Amino acid sequence: MFGFNYYTPTKVVFGKGTEMKAAELIREFGGKKVLIHYGGGSVIRSGLLKKVTDTLDNAGIPYVTLGGAVPNPRLGLVYEGIDLCRKENVDFLLAVGGGSAIDSAKAIGYGVTNEGDVWDFYDYKRQATACLPIGVILTIAATGSEMSDSSVITKEEGLVKRGYSSDYCRPKFAIMNPELTMTLPDYQTACGCADIMMHTMERYFTNGGNMEITDALAEGLLRTVMKNAEILARDPKDYNARAEVMWAGSLAHNGLTGCGNDGGDWMTHKLEHELGGLYDVAHGAGLASIWGSWARYVYRDCLPRFRRFAVEVMGVEPAASDEETALKGIEAMEDFYRRIHMPTNLRELGVRATEEDLAAMAHKCAVGVGGSMGSAKVLYEEDMLAIFRASL
């Protein structure tokens, strides 16, 4: 068991109609001029953006808007947002959307409050010392960015996808109305569930350090998401299932399910970042397509955890050997992915990668993590390549 810091200052306001509290919450956290940052047209078509700007108008809070945050959000738009904030003296960011809009807002927040190129932080060159305060109206349950300390940005040049984490960017508030996720395409809902689970699984598969209380919370969370992901695959309009998944999404990535561990493994995420940068696939689907290959490559080096996962999360009956039990757990997880129509390899993901592509991704990944990384098993470039190959 390791010592840990746990810091989740985000005020969560959860339930039907909570988006009407945006102005009140912005005021509570001192916002005087707001940039409303969102993604595509869905928040316009659904009427959500209008509803939000109406509440700000009524409260007399001035704002500017910037749309266009795309999945795997781009650095170019971040620069645009920084310029706009400076020009308009914006002191508060309101992200309306999912992880893309939130992560993009976080990068804008860093850029406005720190000198120099904001990409430096994502390129591991220096540390941020501040971020603009951020509020969130969440419309996609997936990344957990609404409570997390992390953001992931893609630089167009070379399609480099990198994450940067600091407590400065943790949102001040997160408005979560499960109804806002009802209009999401089924594929995106399933991608979100895969992403949510992976945030906790990355913290779960470690060699040493796990606390019992953390394991109990993690396992309960994973079982709950699985059950409700399957409900949503059948009935996307089930409010309770939407709510369970939405709240689990925040808890899966706010730090709770990693307390006392060694920091987690995170290699499935790192491998997926390369896929996402190169092929612009949905993050959750990318994770699902790689996880099985990663798991089969590393499970012998992390057997007690894979065995426990099989029994406690996947409900596998213990087999004659721990290896066998562990493998059954991995298979059960892939079966679950299939039931919610997630891919379990690159072909199913729709990616036709050449050996050169795989080698390039493995190389970029290894460079990105400084040579090697992982807790379940420490992976080097050759391991990364082997996992990419196995996932074809």
Next chain:
Amino acid sequence: MFGFNYYTPTKVVFGKGTEMKAAELIREFGGKKVLIHYGGGSVIRSGLLKKVTDTLDNAGIPYVTLGGAVPNPRLGLVYEGIDLCRKENVDFLLAVGGGSAIDSAKAIGYGVTNEGDVWDFYDYKRQATACLPIGVILTIAATGSEMSDSSVITKEEGLVKRGYSSDYCRPKFAIMNPELTMTLPDYQTACGCADIMMHTMERYFTNGGNMEITDALAEGLLRTVMKNAEILARDPKDYNARAEVMWAGSLAHNGLTGCGNDGGDWMTHKLEHELGGLYDVAHGAGLASIWGSWARYVYRDCLPRFRRFAVEVMGVEPAASDEETALKGIEAMEDFYRRIHMPTNLRELGVRATEEDLAAMAHKCAVGVGGSMGSAKVLYEEDMLAIFRASL
């Protein structure tokens, strides 16, 4: 399922030696002049207070000290603390101890920053609008006050024990070193475990509203505390068990295990407050001594939850009827109390109450809750009296 707010801004710094970070954290949260508030002599005898004042001296942070917070902390000392803070221009409170020192500090914080008598807040007369920032070095895992929004104070005149809750008093940081709890008497350790579990059980036994994810977390937490409470009953020096219980204590009362419910039941706490006010018993022991009588009085009105509790938390095999299963769960809980040497009635608690005492407590309790309260079953004065009688 109900909407909810979830707000836990406390920065938790958990692990061995973390008390050395007190000065750094006070500075991070803007403290310039500190009141160190503690309880009895144990923090002096253990050398902890000296260690803390040394780090503040080294950091050049001025402070004054005020000891004497007792279990069921008294209003008189709160007034004294308020006067001292005003005289010394204190702008930050550091509570070193358990729930008593923290709750007392919270009341002092309200008193310094609000006009008028601080008791008004505890007497339901008006709402606080601010509180001094508070940091905590926790030495007893029990009340969860280190992350919670609540504090409980006893007014000497009439021995009235009342709680007041607001987000203003949530500590800025909580330093938790499980080693600091090692010197606690075994009885206090067990009391703490009983208190921790009750914070989650009060949120668990409701009629309607519970989220699956919340249930999963609550059940995992309860099982973990039970297991480690029994380990500590055998081996009080087990660091890992101390750590599990300590972290569970914060999570049990920071709001996490109530998200989506109707607010919880809380009648066991209310009944115990009367016991604690009149007989000055340890809070956790008082809760344990009443819970079984409360549970048997209400379980038929909250049968699905009591059945689920029996199976998922206490590991009871489902019996022929839900009633039978529920009763087995209540019995299993009382067996657990006995295994950690907690009382299951007033006699074992060491309280010899007359019928007049019981009637007086039931009356004060009913007045305190405005006539009636409870979610598992709404209780009126006659119900409260019946439960007190059954717990003799």
